[in-house]
Amino acid sequence: MKRWLLLLLVASLGCGEARTGGDGPRVWRFAIEESEGSVQHAYALEFERRVERASGGEIDVVVYPYGPLGTSTQMTEQLNLGAIEFAMASPGSIGKFIPETQAFLLHFVLSHDDAVNQRALASPELLAAFDKLYAAKGWKLLSIFPEGEMVWTTQKEIRRPDDFRGVKIRVMTSPILLHAYNAYGASATPLPYSEVYSALQLGMVDAQVNPVFAIERQKFYEVTDWLIFPGHAHFVTTAAANREFYEGQTESDRRLIDDTIAALNGYIFDRQVAFQTDRLKTIIAAKKARGARLGLCGDFTNFLAALTPEERAELVDCNELLTITPPLTSGERQAFASASEAVQQTYLDTGGPDAERMLRLIEAAVTEAE
Known part of the structure; x- marks a missing residue:
């Protein structure tokens, strides 16, 4: 997508803490790379439910399945510009921006056991190291999680x-x-x-x-x-936020984001295991x-x-x-x-x-x- 089109989208959606009206709730937009009914969709919907409940309706999370906002690459660019606040960014699409993430695409690097991968990808040291790379692109890395065996x-x-x-x-x-x-x-x-x-x-x-x-x-x-x-x-994806947006939040809102993401780590693992069987x-x-x-x-x-x-x-x-x-x-x-x-x-x-x-x-x- 041409940069001028992205800037137009930013203008139409607003940025940071957009409001639905003068006294309406703040809107946080969350774009995913998959369709409705997917693992990422379940993750984003649970993020929406928990944030809206914890904020007492002061925050309205809007989830965008794959398609309306363009390709995965285009959604990543919109995250960078602040047109959206949150997005899923898998190594297959974000690799052109942060080539180091393509390590997750290598075969026979992760464990055959998805439970092992869940624990490994939640490593604080690993998350901190990748977050430094995300920061250089204007993003805040929130989590890395497996979506199931390829x-x-x-x-x-x-x-x-x-x-x-x-x-x-x-x-x-x-x-x-x-x-x-x-x-x-x-x-x-x-x-x-x-x-x-x-x-x-x-x-x-x-x-x-x-x-x-x-x-x-x-x-x-x-x-x-x-x-x-x-x-x-195993298919691995990452959840990220626009860094300027994240760092511009109050301490309580950053804690809300961090606590919600931490709780979703166990939730989405159980959901994706059930998805594979069903x-x-x-x-x-x-x-x-x-x-x-x-x-x-x-x-x-x-x-x-x-x-x-x-x-x-x-x-x-x-x-x-x-x-x-x-x-x-x-x-x-x-x-x-x-x-x-x-x-x-x-x-x-x-x-x-x-x-x-x-x-x-x-x-x-x-x-x-x-």
């Missing part, structure tokens, strides 16, 4: 890098992700999120990668046959209702344990359209891990002056959390 939706089962040969996979616009999937032997193709379904439907791409909740929400399972859970990466159930049921086959590759022990006996019978045991194959073996995972090692050097070469320090901080936080 899952491949494909037309065939993929268990080793050789299986990716000839496969066109959609990825976010990031050199790290492009190099990662090219290193596996795939043909990585960057596409806007809004174009992924049609690209899969028309055969422009053969696969894509996202957490389960996004796969279900965007119905990517309708135009692919397999969900592969390789355990290679949305996978929806996918299996929808494929069965359409008479379409579905293949699942991964460890589904926890998923199966969460099903009622009736759900397990209907969705799994008596579902002839469903195929479940074992998770990747240690050798199969190692083949992908080995192929991804060269991508770390790409990150170190392009990830900014603090790239290596930030990567080591992440690795140390994961080790400590384990």
Whole structure:
């Protein structure tokens, strides 16, 4: 978006502590990178509920799902200009502004256990280090949190890098992700999120990668046959505020923001875990209702344990359209891990002056959390 258009948006929305009227509540705008019904949407709505309740109605939080305010990059620019007060900024979009954040896009850096990642990403040392990088761009880092395991939706089962040969996979616009999937032997193709379904439907791409909740929400399972859970990466995002806005608040309002964000860390982890189970159930049921086959590759022990006996019978045991194959073996995972090692050097070469320090901080936080 042209800068003059962004400035026009700033003028139309106002900035800082905008009011709906002379005596109306202060308006805090919160833009997210995902649609309604997503993990980020649940986070923003809970932030809205808690802030409005704690402020006694003096603050009105307005949540903007993905779309009305433009792309993720455009929303980040609006955050910088103060057109919005809060925004989600994932490494795939914010990496062009803060290249060090692309460390979260590297494969086999975070733990396979999302609970470990939750603890690691909440490390005060890690948050403080990244906040210094955010401050240089005019942003205040509020939190870093995982949204769930990254899952491949494909037309065939993929268990080793050789299986990716000839496969066109959609990825976010990031050199790290492009190099990662090219290193596996795939043909990585960057596409806007809004174009992924049609690209899969028309055969422009053969696969894509996202957490389960996004796969279900965007119905990517309708135009692919397999969900592969390789355990290679987790989707990580960050919540940020315009720094001038944050620092211009009263001490009590800054405490309100900080306390709300701290409380949301546990809340959103429980929500995203529930999302993964509920949305996978929806996918299996929808494929069965359409008479379409579905293949699942991964460890589904926890998923199966969460099903009622009736759900397990209907969705799994008596579902002839469903195929479940074992998770990747240690050798199969190692083949992908080995192929991804060269991508770390790409990150170190392009990830900014603090790239290596930030990567080591992440690795140390994961080790400590384990």
